[in-house]
Amino acid sequence: MKKIAVLSGDGIGPEVMSQALRVLDALDLGFKVEHGLIGGAAYDKYKSHFPDETRELCLTSDAVLFGSVGGPIVDSQLPKWHRCEANSILALRKALKLNVNLRPATLFKSLISISPLKPELIEQGVDIMIIRELLGDIYFGEHKQFIENGLRVATDVARYDEDQIKIAIHQGFKTAMARNNKLVSVDKANVLDTSKLWRTIANEIAPEYPEVTLEHMLVDNCAMQIILNPAQFDTIVTANLFGDIISDAASALPGSLGLMPSASFSAEGFGLYEPSGGSAPDIANKDIANPTAQILSLALMLRYSFKLEKQAQQIEKAIIKTLEQGMRTRDIHQHNDTLVSTQKFTTAIINNL
Ligand code: IPM
Ligand code: MN
Numbered sequence: 001m002k003k004i005a006v007l008s009g010d011g012i013g014p015e016v017m018s019q020a021l022r023v024l025d026a027l028d029l030g031f032k033v034e035h036g037l038i039g040g041a042a043y044d045k046y047k048s049h050f051p052d053e054t055r056e057l058c059l060t061s062d063a064v065l066f067g068s069v070g071g072p073i074v075d076s077q078l079p080k081w082h083r084c085e086a087n088s089i090l091a092l093r094k095a096l097k098l099n100v101n102l103r104p105a106t107l108f109k110s111l112i113s114i115s116p117l118k119p120e121l122i123e124q125g126v127d128i129m130i131i132r133e134l135l136g137d138i139y140f141g142e143h144k145q146f147i148e149n150g151l152r153v154a155t156d157v158a159r160y161d162e163d164q165i166k167i168a169i170h171q172g173f174k175t176a177m178a179r180n181n182k183l184v185s186v187d188k189a190n191v192l193d194t195s196k197l198w199r200t201i202a203n204e205i206a207p208e209y210p211e212v213t214l215e216h217m218l219v220d221n222c223a224m225q226i227i228l229n230p231a232q233f234d235t236i237v238t239a240n241l242f243g244d245i246i247s248d249a250a251s252a253l254p255g256s257l258g259l260m261p262s263a264s265f266s267a268e269g270f271g272l273y274e275p276s277g278g279s280a281p282d283i284a285n286k287d288i289a290n291p292t293a294q295i296l297s298l299a300l301m302l303r304y305s306f307k308l309e310k311q312a313q314q315i316e317k318a319i320i321k322t323l324e325q326g327m328r329t330r331d332i333h334q335h336n337d338t339l340v341s342t343q344k345f346t347t348a349i350i351n352n353l
Helices: 013-027 040-046 052-059 084-095 109-114 162-177 193-208 219-228 240-251 292-304 309-324 342-352
Strands: 003-009 032-035 063-068 098-106 127-133 143-148 151-156 182-187 213-218 235-238 261-266 271-275
Touching (some): 003 013, 003 040, 013 063, 013 292, 013 342, 040 084, 063 292, 098 162, 098 240, 109 309, 127 162, 162 193, 162 235, 182 219, 182 240, 219 235, 219 240, 235 240, 261 292, 271 292, 292 309, 292 342, 309 342
Parallel strands (some): 003 032, 063 271, 127 235, 182 213, 182 235
């Protein structure tokens, strides 16, 4: 029997996760589900945001379904929340060797009117897949604060070796091939040496994928283009820090952070699946959070970790149908739509499966 490690975490994590697990139950696929603590929830019990018990659980599972971690900003200096996101998420990525992160940004047709962009900018639709390198760059180089000549100084080292870049670039090309054969590699090669190496390696690998057109774009230009003309993009591959920023910009296009799932993979194909949004403590435990991103993360898990394409599509279609029926959680609600709770929205999805 395949085992799924479920890490619900903090804030809205547990409530949207329990909705995703209702959907999983309804599909009756016979997985073994085991829960582990992470983030502030883990700190309460273990005084650690990522305890060994949770690491063991993940390493002995076939996939990880992750919720969200982190507490209210006003409490961020309390030990329970101090560096909670970095301690849990970055340690988890390292422990599971999750090299790449796939972040889709797609528009649901029935939600076009809630996108912050003007209709004429998105009438051609938006369907972007961002591949973000996840274990290198300025995130994992040395971080330091010190005094020099009486001044406070800080440095963060951005470092890439060619193997890290190759993994991400290959994932970019493979993803583009499964989509529209259009890959944009995003860097800052006019300034940074890590980017120059990135671009060189992308150009070296390109001939292995003759079907795919490779284009390079500077990250500042990309940030502008993704707002001005999102339809031009299909697949984007980029470094850790740029991917963090560009994917947040792209995730604003659908109109709510509660809509977007994401998937992270090791070189061996082990997968962790999580909503792109955060723990949203301000709306936790009110039965108003949008469970869509968590339920779509479940669909990605079925698709990529368990090759259950039919069931993944079943979930995605049920969500589209639920939206077409006018059901809306508060974050995506407008005028004449039917405002429903987290649980009722999920019930409608399950009825539409
Ligand atoms: C993300 C988050 C994390 C990141 C933080 C919480 C460490 O912003 O998953 O995008 O920067 O990678
Ligand atoms: Mn981020």
